[in-house]
Amino acid sequence: MKKFFIILLMFVIVVISLLVFQNERMASRLKPPLDEPYLTDIEVSRVREIYRVQTTLGNQVWPGFGDLHIPVLLYNDRYYFIFTEGKPSLLWKPVSRNNDQEITYYRNLVKNPQAFAVKIGDQWAGSFGTLKKANKSYYLGIRSQLPPVLKNLFPYQLATLSDDFYVAAIIHEMFHAFQAEQFPGKFRKAGYVYNVINKYPYHDESIIQLWNKEGEMLARALESSDKKEIVACLSQFIKIREKRRQKLTPELIELEKRIEWLEGLAKYAEMKAYELAAGQGRGTGMINYKKGLPYWQQEIGRLKKLGEVSMGDDFRFYLSGMAQARLLDKLKLDWKKEVMKNDVFLEDIIINYLSKLN
Template sequence: MKRVVIFISSGLAALLIILIMASALSNIGLPAHSQTVDRLSQPEKARLTEFFHVRQTLGSAVWPGWGDAGIPLVVYNETYAFLVGYPGSPPPDGWVKAPQNKQQGGPWKPVSGDTFNGQVYYRQHLPASGETPQAFTVRVGTTWAASLTTKEWMTISLTNQLRQDLPAPLRPIFPYRLAICLLIGGSDLYVTMLAHESFHAYQGIVAPERLAAAETAVRQENNYPWDDADLQAAWQTELDLLQAALAADSEGETAVIAQQFLQQRQQRRQEFGLEGALADYERQREWLEGLAKYVELEIWRRAAATPGYEPAAALAGDPDFARYAGFEKRWAQEAAQMGRMAGDEGDGRFYYSGMAQAVLLDRLLPDWKEQALADDVFLEDLLETAVAERQSGR
């Protein structure tokens, strides 16, 4: 028996050494910069083409009006920002960050010798100060645009960040490719990330004051008692109730659990003194980021479930594109992740709690989107209305 244990231990040790060596060898070939820097590569163009296509085809089914809105894209790598789908010519200089209304960047210039689906697109050097459009929404002149890194640079920059955060002995052997695959996924996920930021642009078009207020509310982050263990436990109960409501088998059961969630939320705020600005912080971030998270997942769901939907031909040769077939797995992962957010510091939990309320509203209050962008209407208010109507039999 002792020999068997020694044999197994030796085998596992040898396997571990082989895996470490394989990971180290794989890391030798990790790219340090984008393969194409001064223009959009064909794979990047293909992903952007599919984003415009899926939004125009299914976007207004996800959210009325979003699919028809003229929303260009600003995507950037380590050196250049690119402006794609801008409706006028030439575009005004730079971009304006919301809600600060801070002008950044310089003149946009047509990319010489290249087009995006036959149309002119623009670029500019990123400022030497290090400013970027970031992942959100910006204005180009008066036009709201979605902004995000290119997928290639997202992969490289995240790899660099992981390397910097690791202890020095682990840096050469850490399986970066596997980690990045788990964190970023394939082109399906990237397209839906563009949808997330594009919906922020739509919020800016329809409700610019609300977007500014919701983004400004993040100033309360430093005042929020993230580390309070009792508050984390109360939040865990809330998130557990949201998970249970999402998993409910009937609308009646969904409404009952949604009411329990609302009661738990009210009790938590009273018990921990989270009224006023801190409660508003929760509601604002759920409205801003929860709705965008909802759109991110809903466009994926509809692309997977809509009979006859055909992705853009440009993406057909992309080995990282699964034609949205992985939605059910993605949904299960996101629903499970929500249950792990109670102890997370920062507003990440509001992405999930807001998204979950939006999904519940799809089930309980079909016309909720007509009100959701109106002034002073928050997701929990709409959910209260939905529960009350169910209780009254309407």
């Protein structure tokens, strides 16, 4: 028995040593800048699939979303690459190295890359890193937050985005460009609220507990197929939210509403687009979409601890906004045009719906 445990211990040591070696080698390989001056054929193929999803399924995601040409702006550590119907300006150089000549794109030097909507000339583009860049940032970002021992053991494979999720992630940013292009005033005001986000009381225990209760109601409603139960959960959600809001200033209440509109709807769009694509099966480039929202189940589960989501971060508003939007779908309401009006937000439509039932 003692010999067995010695052999087992030696095996564990060897496995851990190999894992540490592999992870350190991968981290070293990711440190040099990604500065290729062109996209590979595979990367261009992914963009083709992104546009296929947006143009063929976009109007089912949101009225008009599939009709609008939205530039896609990708970036690595040195270059921007933009896919657009016309050359943005003289500063952008055409890239013709790829074999795929059906999609034209242009290159420029990176200035301040970000995953969001970015205005290029007079157009709003959905901006995101290349898949290599996104995976590099994700992996190195996680490693930087882990203790030394865990950092060396954290496998690269757990911090990589798959092709199908990558498509949905860029749809998210394209939806931001859609918001900016079609509803500029509301989009602009949503950006302003980030000026006060540092005032938000993320660490207030009473607020955390009430956020958790709100999230529990949203999660229970999403899990239910019974309309009466959904309505009852939403009624409780609103009552708890009103109680919690007594602890907030008007500017912080506005912050919640506007980020739920901005990021909650973009989260809704990415999930809805993926669901629709999964219903079709494989996309171009043999991208395989999986049914059942495989990448979002953990996020949906986090609704039950909504107050504890990413302390000091705004991600709880992504989830609470997304949940409200999906519940409005479940209630089969015609809500999407209404929520784009200047002073109307997701919770307003829910409150109005509940008031009509009473």
